[in-house]
Amino acid sequence: MLSGKTGLAGTVTGGVTVTGAAEADRTVVYIESLPQGSYEATAASSRLSQRGATFNPPLLAVVQGTQVDMTNDDWVAHSVFSKSEVKPFDLGLYAQDTRKVVTFDKLGAVQVFCAIHPRMNTVILVLQNPFFAKPGRDGRFSLAGVPAGTYQVKVFRVGGTALSAKVTVPPTGSVEVRF
Secondary structure (H helix, E strand, O other), rough: OOOEEOEEEEEEEOOOOOOOOOHHEEEEEOOOOOOOOOEEOOOOOEEEEEEEOEEEEEEEEOOEEEEEOOEEOOOOOOEEEEEEOOOOOEOOOOOOOOOOOEEEEOOOEEEEEOOOOOOOOOEEEOOOOOOEEEOOOOOOOOOOEEEOOOEEEEEEEOOOOOEEEEEEEEOOOEEEEEO
């Protein structure tokens, strides 16, 4: 469990309107920013799969500095790239079981595509802190261990409108927010 360095941490719970599992999978709820040093977290590794000429997940949230493994799990070759200002890259053409890794060191949304399969696309959302979650198919979410304080909780949805709400996280207990 993540928690603030002071030990005073609460939980942000709530709901966001989604029209089912597919929309929930393209949605992330997150705390926009926290003061540096107010939480403990280290960049980790994550995985973006390529299978059936699709990227999975359709939205991948990671903490700044995370290495994303983009190994090709498909039986066909892919050419994964991004022209995003946040993280431009071109991994070139590569076959099944070839491992490629990209480190995401700047905050923001990175649109990722395959040059061979135009319908293949995903978004990697690079966030400042580890307090984020995908909602369930019912739209419910929970962000535990958030340091006490007042923050902006945001909703990022691929192809949708960004939403935001101000919340004050108590030193213990929880606060609810609805979008």
